[in-house]
Structures are given as structure tokens and as C-alpha cells.
Amino acid sequence: MEPIKFLINENILNKMKKFYDSQMVPFESENLLLKAHAIGCDIEVTSNYEASFLGQNAVHEAKHWSRSLAKKIEQEKNSDHLCMHPHIGAAETGSADFLGPLCVVACYADDEALEIIKNLHIDNIDDLSNQEIINYAKLLKGHLISSLLVLDNSHYNKMIDSGINQANIRARLFNQAVVNVLQKVKKSVEFKVIDQFVSPKTYYNYLKSEVIVVKDMIFETNADEQYLAVLAAEIISRYAYLQYFASMTKSLKMNLARGAGTNAEIVAVKLAHKYGDKILTKVCKLNFTNMRRVKGALKKLKEAYRPSSSSRESLLILFFYFYFKCRNFTIRNTSHI
Numbered sequence: 014m015e016p017i018k019f020l021i022n023e024n025i026l027n028k029m030k031k032f033y034d035s036q037m038v039p040f041e042s043e044n045l046l047l048k049a050h051a052i053g054c055d056i057e058v059t060s061n062y063e064a065s066f067l068g069q070n071a072v073h074e075a076k077h078w079s080r081s082l083a084k085k086i087e088q089e090k091n092s093d094h095l096c097m098h099p100h101i102g103a104a105e106t107g108s109a110d111f112l113g114p115l116c117v118v119a120c121y122a123d124d125e126a127l128e129i130i131k132n133l134h135i136d137n138i139d140d141l142s143n144q145e146i147i148n149y150a151k152l153l154k155g156h157l158i159s160s161l162l163v164l165d166n167s168h169y170n171k172m173i174d175s176g177i178n179q180a181n182i183r184a185r186l187f188n189q190a191v192v193n194v195l196q197k198v199k200k201s202v203e204f205k206v207i208d209q210f211v212s213p214k215t216y217y218n219y220l221k222s223e224v225i226v227v228k229d230m231i232f233e234t235n236a237d238e239q240y241l242a243v244l245a246a247e248i249i250s251r252y253a254y255l256q257y258f259a260s261m262t263k264s265l266k267m268n269l270a271r272g273a274g275t276n277a278e279i280v281a282v283k284l285a286h287k288y289g290d291k292i293l294t295k296v297c298k299l300n301f302t303n304m305r306r307v308k309g310a311l312k313k314l315k316e317a318y319r320p321s322s323s324s325r326e327s328l329l330i331l332f333f334y335f336y337f338k339c340r341n342f343t344i345r346n347t348s349h350i
Contacts, residue, residue, distance in 0.1 A: 016067040017075045017082070025078055026058055032077075052213040053229045069204070069229045070213070095131060095241060099123045100204035101194055102242025103187050106250040108179060108210075111277040111303045112269050112296055114257050115169060115182070118250040119190035120159035121198050122242040129156050130241040138237060138247055143255055150252030153245050160193035161253050162186050166295055173300045180211050184219035191227045205229065206243050208236040261296065269296075278303050282310045 021029075026046060030037075033049035033056065040048040047058040053070030066075040076082050103119040122130060133149060135141065141149070164172075164186065172182055187207055195202065207216075209232040220226045237244040262269050265284060270276035281303070284292050290311070293299065297307075 016065045017071050018063055018065050019075070019079050019082065021058065021062050021064045021078060023062070025064075026062065029056075029058065029064075029078060052217060053231065069231055073232065096204065096206075096239055097124075097127050097131070097241075098204060099127070099202070100206060100240060100242050101191055101198075101202050102206045102208075102236065102240050102244070102246045103191055104208045104237065104243050104247035104250055105183060105186070106247070106254040108183060109273060110254075110271055111273040111298055111301050112258075112280065113254060113261065113271070114166060115164040115186070116250045116253040116257070117162045117164075117183070117186040117190050118159060118246040118253065119187070119194045120153075120157040120242055120246045120249065121194050121202060122157055122245060126153075126156045126245070127241050129153070130245050135244065138244065138251075141248075146248055146251045146255065150249045153248060157242075157245055157249075158194055158197045159246070159249060160190045160197070161249065162190050162193075163253060163257060165257075166298060170294055170299045173298075179298075179300070180215070181219040183210060184216050185223065187216075188220055188223060188225075188227055191230070192225050195227065204231060204240075206231045206233060206236050206240045208243055208247070209234050265292075265296070273301060273303055278307050278310065281307045282314065285311055286314060 029049075030047060033047070033051065036049045036051050038048045038050050044060050045057060046060055046062070047056070049056045051070065051074055054066055054068035054074045056067075056074060057065045059065070064075070064078060066072075099122060101119055101121045103117065105115060105117040107113055107115040130153065135149075164182065169182065173179070191205055191207075205227060207230050211219075213230070213232050216230070216232070217226070217228075233239065233243075237247050258269060258271070265288075267280065267284060267287070270280045281293060281297050284296060285307070293304075293307070297304065
């Protein structure tokens with residue numbers, strides 16, 4: 014692996030010294046002005062102001078200090094620049110959904126798998142229908158070495174209650190999924206990529222108590238646009254989420270709603286009204302701000318609901334509560350509805 018090199022000026026050097034202050038490495042050479050070790054990257058600046066970046070995260074670090082390099086990287090991404098070197102990619106589905114589990118997938122794509130993923134010609138995964146996600150996932154699973162971890166809401170909420178935030182939970186799941194894949198691959202994999210959700214420093218800080226931690230991860234935002242294994246991981250994680258969601262819908266005998274909007278809140282209130290408040294621990298992420306509105310709706314519903322009221326009347330009360338709540342109105346009396 015060749016280092017990335019380019020010239021900098023004194024102003025950039027001073028900014029780099031300040032930025033890498035806690036990661037500085039002692040040096041005695043008179044030919045060096047700076048030496049640091051960031052996660053996945055060794056950094057040096059020579060006396061002639063030549064900066065050098067070497068390691069898995071060299072591009073990630075170097076682009077912060079060179080406008081021309083950053084521009085080149087962006088142009089390559091925009092020109093469908095894909096990583097066709099065998100690599101591991103990890104992604105998740107469910108972290109932004111009020112209802113349903115958190116699904117994390119890591120997968121290893123070799124040369125053959127990369128060609129298959131590339132030939133799917135997926136420009137934007139968000140444009141895929143649920144049926145396309147299902148079809149692609151079934152196809153890809155037969156060509157990838159993968160690991161799927163599904164965290165249901167009961168366990169998710171217990172972890173949150175114990176003081177572990179969602180980013181910490183995700184970091185643990187990502188790390189474990191990649192560990193699982195490496196154990197299946199049984200060989201060293203140079204490139205291991207995460208769809209970035211926190212800084213590398215924060216990510217590894219979350220993993221301090223883990224027995225096995227995969228180092229030298231590459232952290233990229235919108236990683237699925239460049240790394241095909243990440244794209245595959247996202248497709249399979251969405252497929253797993255859809256399967257779980259369908260199972261929940263069947264067992265609860267109610268149509269559920271994805272996302273974290275009003276529709277999901279209405280479903281949560283209807284579930285609590287039908288099965289009791291305890292059901293929310295099993296189906297909802299209780300740390301979401303949606304819970305405040307759900308509790309408010311349940312309170313209003315219990316106040317307005319009378320034994321003689323029909324289910325239709327109750328649903329109307331619920332509808333108007335959310336309708337006015339979203340518009341910052343206050344419902345003072347719903348008994349006339």
C-alpha cells in the first residue's frame with residue numbers, strides 16, 4: 014500500500030498539530046515536523062512540508078487537509094467509482110424506526126460477489142420497492158458470507174435502561190457482526206467498511222469492554238455508494254427487518270407503520286389500547302421522543318373513552334388528538350366528538 018502524499022503550508026501544519034494533539038507520536042528525526050497515529054492511519058509531515066498518510070483510513074484522513082484531494086474523491090464517487098477489491102461491509106436497518114427491531118448485517122464480498130452486486134445496477138437503495146429488496150436479498154445471500162444480528166425491542170429497551178445509548182448499541186452490534194464474518198472467512202481481509210454513524214474515536218471508545226474488537230475499520234458516510242459489500246449488507250438488513258415486521262403484523266393482528274412519524278405513534282396507541290401499555294416495551298423503542306406523544310394520546314384516550322363509546326368514536330378521538338397536537342393546538346374537550 015502506497016502512502017498518500019502532498020505538500021501543505023505552515024497554516025495547515027499548525028491546524029494538523031492542533032487536530033492530532035492527543036494522537037502525537039514522539040520522534041527524534043530532524044527531518045520531521047509532525048508524526049501522529051490516528052485510527053487506521055500513520056501521519057507524518059517532513060521538513061519540506063510534505064504530508065504523508067499511510068493505512069486503511071489514509072484517504073479519510075488526508076482529504077481533510079487537501080482541497081484538491083477531497084474534490085478528486087468527490088468526483089470519483091460521482092462518476093460511479095466503486096471499490097472492486099474484496100471487502101467486508103456492514104450496515105443496519107431500524108435505528109430510525111419507532112416500531113420494530115434493530116437489524117445489523119456484515120458481509121464479505123469476493124470478486125464474484127462484487128460483480129453480481131455491481132450488475133444489479135442499483136443507483137439508490139431508497140428507490141427500491143419492498144419486493145425488490147426481498148428479491149435482491151434472496152439472490153445475494155447465496156453469494157456472500159454474512160452475519161445477521163437482530164435486536165428486538167425488549168432487549169433494546171433493557172440496554173437503554175441500563176445507560177447504553179443507541180450509538181453504543183449499534184457499535185457493539187457492528188463489531189460483533191464483523192467478528193462473525195471474519196471467523197467464517199478464516200483469512201485476513203484488508204478492507205472492512207462501516208456505514209459511519211459516529212466518529213472512529215467514539216466508535217472504538219464504545220467497544221472498550223468488548224473482548225474482541227476489529228481494528229482498522231474504514232468509516233464512510235453513504236458507504237453504500239462506493240462499497241458494494243455495504244450496499245449488500247444494507248439490502249439484507251432491510252430484508253431481515255421486513256421479515257420481522259411482517260411477523261409482528263401477523264402476531265399483533267394490526268397493520269404497523271415504519272419510520273418515526275405520526276402514523277407510527279397512532280399504531281402504538283392503538284396497540285396499547287388493545288393489548289395494554291406493557292406491549293409498548295415489546296414493539297417500540299421507548300427512548301424515542303415519540304413516546305411522549307404516545308403517552309399523551311393514551312391519557313387523552315382514557316379520559317375520553319367511555320364504556321358506551323364505540324371503537325369508531327375512540328379512533329376519531331385518537332385521530333383528532335394527533336391532528337391538533339401536530340399543529341400545536343390544545344384539545345380541551347373531546348366528549349362532543
